[in-house]
Amino acid sequence: MSAEKAGAAMSDGLATSTTLSGPPAVARLPWWIALPAAGLGGWLFDLANPGAAIWPLVFPALLLILASWWQQRIGVAALAGLAAGAAFWFSHLSWLTLYLGPVPWLALGSVMTAWFVLQGMVTAVATRGIARMGARRRLPGAAIAAAQAVAASGIWVLREGVQGSWPYDGFAWGRVAHVFAESPLGALVSWLGFAGLSAAAVLAMACIVAAAAATRAGLRAALRGGAAAALVVAVAGVGLAFVPPAELDRTGELRVAAVQGNSKSGIFDNREAGDVYADHVLATERLLDELEASGDGVDVIVWPENSAEFAITDNPLRGREVALLSQRADAPIIVGSILANDDGTYTNSSVVWGPDGQAESAAGTRYDKRFPVPFAEYMPNRDFFHALAPELVDLVQLEYAHGQFAPVHGVPALGREVVAGVAICFDIIFDDQAKRMVDEGAEVIFAPTNNADFGRTDESVQQLQIARLRAIETGRAVVNISTVGTSRIIAPDGTNVDALEPFTSGAMVATVPLVSGTTPAVAAGALGSTLWMLAGAAGIVVGAVGLRLRR
Template sequence: MSSPSAEQRVVSLSPLAVPIATGVISGVLHGLSLPGWGSGWLAWVCLVPVLCVVTRPPNGATWTTRSALLCGLASGGASGLFRVYWIAETLGRYGGLGLVEAVATTALLVLYLAVYPMLFFSICRRLRDAGTPSSWNADLLIPWLVAAAWVLLDWVQTWLLSGFPWVVLGTTQYDEPLIAAFAALAGVHGLTFCIVLVNMGFAQLLCSTRARQRISASFAVLLPGIAIVVWGVGQLNALASESKIEPLRIGIIQGNIRQDVKWEPGWKQSTTQRYADLTRALAEDSGRLDLILWPETALPYRFDDDAHLSYRHAVAQLAIDIDTPLLVGSLGTRSPTGRPGLYNRSFLIDRRGDVAGFGDKVHLVPFGEYLPFAWLFGYMHELTAQSGAFDPGERHAIIPLGTAPENHLGLFVCYESIFPAITRDLAARGAGFLVNTTNDAWFGTTAAPYQHFAMVVLRAVETGRPVVRAANTGISGAIGPDGRIHHATELFQTGTLAVAVQPRTELTPYVRYGDVVFLLGAGLWVGWFCLVGHRRRATVLQDMAAAGLELDILAAQPTPLQRPVVLLPGYDSSAEAFVTLRAHLERCFTGTSGRIIDIDLRHNLPLPDLVTHADGARPGEPCDYIGHSLGGLVAAALSRESDDEPWVFALASPFGGTRLATVARWLRFPFPALLADLAEQRQGNDGMVRRQRGFRALHLRGDPIASGLPPGSDTAFDVPLLLPPWQRHRSVHADPRVLLRIVLALRQRPGATS
């Protein structure tokens, strides 16, 4: 006996094995492509395993919605761990949480991040199974629609729950200047679009059997590659050849204060002294500087509060002594309009020792600088206990450094570096260079500091502005407008840097026009829905018209009705629901008078008792049954009790039960005993179905109430896309195609006259 092939062995596994395994593989590849793991090239293929299975499941395997959701959960969970695993350490070390609480909270965030791949792979599955138009246009659009779906989900991540677009897929290319340069045109999300597009192209090349899909896949791989290279070469050459203005010399102080002592009251003096000593040493070694940067909250006290007047005077005197402006990270107590609060603020101390300007952090870190949903996450209060919960600033600051307009600096603080819109706004408002101050001591020696720094690199490329970064424990450094990293410190080392910065005034296309890729992605999907909707509507109407015409032909030659037909309406529905069906039965059959029987199911009875009631109301002779929704369940149960073989038509019936019954009970709908039984017996209702040749389950595609039957056990009919879901459930017994199936089946019943 020959051994089973590899493909047969795969199919013989649990039907969940393929989506989970491919999801984990894609998730791990995605994770390894992220900054900190050093394999950015994997981003271009990380989605291929899953997209291959979506495009062409293994022989004998089915790709259901549950498969797609599980695949997304596995993929998003695996990649999410690579993205945010470090949060568990932060919560345990600085949030006062035990190991279980810290891991559970991190797992909750990972699950949230996994929601997006779950939605993405579900969309891919629906895109494959949605009755796509068979045309060159459709095949060419599929990869672009897949890429658009990913970036639109990324767009949701930029604002939902205050936003958390942490290391989106495009960030993986931060260390490839030729590729990263594309962000100057389309932003990091445009780069993400290209990466997903290439992944889908590779998947189709590997797994598609249709020639025109392979051609469209070739376009999906080649076009973004060509666009990235052509733009990248042109952008890098333009930056290298443009005329230069006088560079600024900027000093950076990396104080390296441990997070666990940073906010201790006894460390105020020593912290201030450390930064002062490092600043004096830098000024002596580097000559005249135009600015010296201290990191975010370098001075862990309220700088403008008179309680800390002595420290403020010491810093002012330092600026005077070294004849250099200082941008000092600390805390502020009043907004520009005088509103009291606590602000994460950087103060510009000029050469005379005066406060010449300041900038506040506007987009605060959830849980680190304020506690959202305190009723749920109150156990994490220690993260904000020492520094206090901050208030958001009113606007991101552009601070003049001298009189030249190109020397205006745009300030963004720490977590704000993950939002491209912030730096884009600063560049558009006239910032000649960008300053990022941060305290990454929270992250320890995990991948997080490298991920955070990589996002700053993309902000430089997008805006075409050099970025100078001062981090408490690293990574501090300087990044050119082309994304090249000119200086970068090691983690957890005390030190200083002096860098030359070339301010720029030219605006990149991304700064001028923003995230156009979101609009293009939305436009692709709107166009797709219009295309599919138009074609489906035309097909559905044509099929319905053909079914109606055939019903008219059958009505012209009626045949005898072999058995009485029992009509069983749905929940809280009357015989009037079957008026169209009854009319067609009376037209297409003779001898229907008194032999089409309606049974009212509007009784507050458990389902078994309702079946008993219907059994007593039906004729004593053998019958056939047509039931809608609940009526289909009753019809199946009655046929099971029958000694003969009745024909049963179950229209949109929930043989697996429906959770909507629970919702209806909460809303106090009538017949609560019946609703409770439907909700509680979800696992047992499918046992009512009697496996016989006369049983037929029919529904309209997109019905919100699932049949609960195994795949292939029922027949689904397409409907126009804009038909509301609930209407799809209610109108099934009036659809000409369904009516035709019923009439033909009854006319072809054994013993029927042709």
């Protein structure tokens, strides 16, 4: 191989490098194309999510981001990760600025963007190193491309997994799978799980990029190779769009009412103590008036997160009032309340209330939120962060503890104990919560939440998107009820059964199926996620070794 070829910086728009053992093994975008491509990809990724919710844009988004990292120099890949991450996260999380200003938004957006920077760097190492190692061993180009595509998709899942669990329990937001909630491909989540659906989408786009990069005969040949791979991916995608959700056995039906009080329940809302509770009592009374007038009834009533405000279990007057409502409805009421612990901490809790007060059941009638939100419901490393932003840290006055109860309620209904899974607010975004609910025998899922702090921003619809996917993934109906919206009752196939307009007072009433059993996604989702992450880690290791080989 001549020195002139080895030193060439560009060929038909693709930068190349060479190895001693064969033809050019690395093709990559020049930096002046890679960086704007990454930024455009990040922006399209946000548009694929709510509010715009143009889900097909996720495919060109992934294509552009992956292409900007593919076989790239580490420094350029880091800058491309910065461009993609900033374009996506600072748009996607703009709802944080509504009441809290730019500091929390900048802080969280920067942390999430840093994950993209790291992902870009290791993707570049993996794809470039695998290409070099494959060329030295004279492997077929298709084998090299396949190894690169699997590694890149595994790295994406690895980043989503680590980001969703660390630090401070992580923030499992902005995953690729989320965009498919209302798409024809959403049913796949019941077979693949969240991680598997993310991996499948990324793998499809990675195959296209790998096919284009594996072509060493110039830009036109690269485009032809990428187009051929894109055609195969498109045909496969059309076929997968007809895959139905996994079916589970139905054990009965439950008549559910969910009350949205339209309360002033945000951090800075001007209200008196008891106003949020009173709003939900009033909305429930109107609901019962309508049910009685029509001769209808329900088996259970669900209130949102924090709807009973503080210490419902220690407030005889409020407890008695809710008990009378339960007696009138002839149905238990699931109320949200903040409960104090003996050690000075608090829990964000959900309690089953019946005609005689807090109900009793084998499955349990109290659940404490397992994933309280750091910097909102508790302050980790308070002294350290107080030195940086004392006014913001002082807003977090209560320390919420991580709940220890199983995430289910035993609900007296239908002449037996119906087991309902419970996910309070951001609990719904964590895969482990879904598995725990199903493992504990949940037949339906209640998802009480309070989105008042985010007003009319995209946060509530982004969270609803995740709740819709949870319904499909677990094969169970989800009652997503908020103090102000967005509130929906979602069928196991992800369709809306009933809905309320945001920022209105009212109630949803619907009959939902009760189910038993486990979908393939819940049964094997954790294993599949682990295997994908291991594939990503292996790709990084192989790539690093490949880069250390002498040219």
